């Protein structure tokens with residue numbers, strides 16, 4: 177398998193704050209929280225981890241039922257929040273997706289902290305959803321490395337590849353080559369969990385020097401410069 181996994185926020189798109197707006201509206205509606213604590217970081221983390229931290233810091237319940245209530249309200253509010261926000265598809269994204277889809281034997285997938293319904297809402301809004309047939313999402317896991325492993329499992333199921341071959345090594349293992357593209361150090365770390373080639377882009381909130389400190393395999397200013405990634409996947 178040769179698979180390039182994409183993060184969503186700050187990597188494929190900038191949602192113009194739509195996600196955080198829908199979070200804030202949901203917490204206000206369900207839990208009476210007027211202003212979300214600024215102490216809980218969003219970038220590079222799973223929706224479930226962010227939600228559990230916010231529920232705890234605001235003294236709300238943290239049961240499975242609370243999570244389900246959050247999930248339902250948040251994903252129903254997200255489409256309108258996206259319409260009200262000024263976001264964009266990030267530079268080079270459409271061209272890179274086209275190149276990878278044309279590349280023989282290369283597949284693309286998602287590896288994101290967004291819940292599946294949130295990922296779908298965001299990428300439908302930006303007309304990218306139809307490109308992605310599988311992925312790992314932030315519905316069940318709080319740890320991004322667990323999401324990475326479930327993204328590989330989803331790829332295997334989609335491509336009907338046996339899971340007998342353990343994934344290891346530095347991005348390449350036998351015929352397997354995985355790459356993970358993301359805008360935070362969490363993306364780089366979770367790439368390591370599946371032995372993937374880590375590509376960092378500072379198109380989210382994390383500056384290049386912080387990304388470089390996490391030692392990605394490739395760091396580029398935008399996905400317009402992703403040629404080395406395409407060549408690595410095809411080599």
Ligand SMILES: [Mg+2]
Nearest residue numbers: 183185186359
């Ligand atoms: Mg991101």
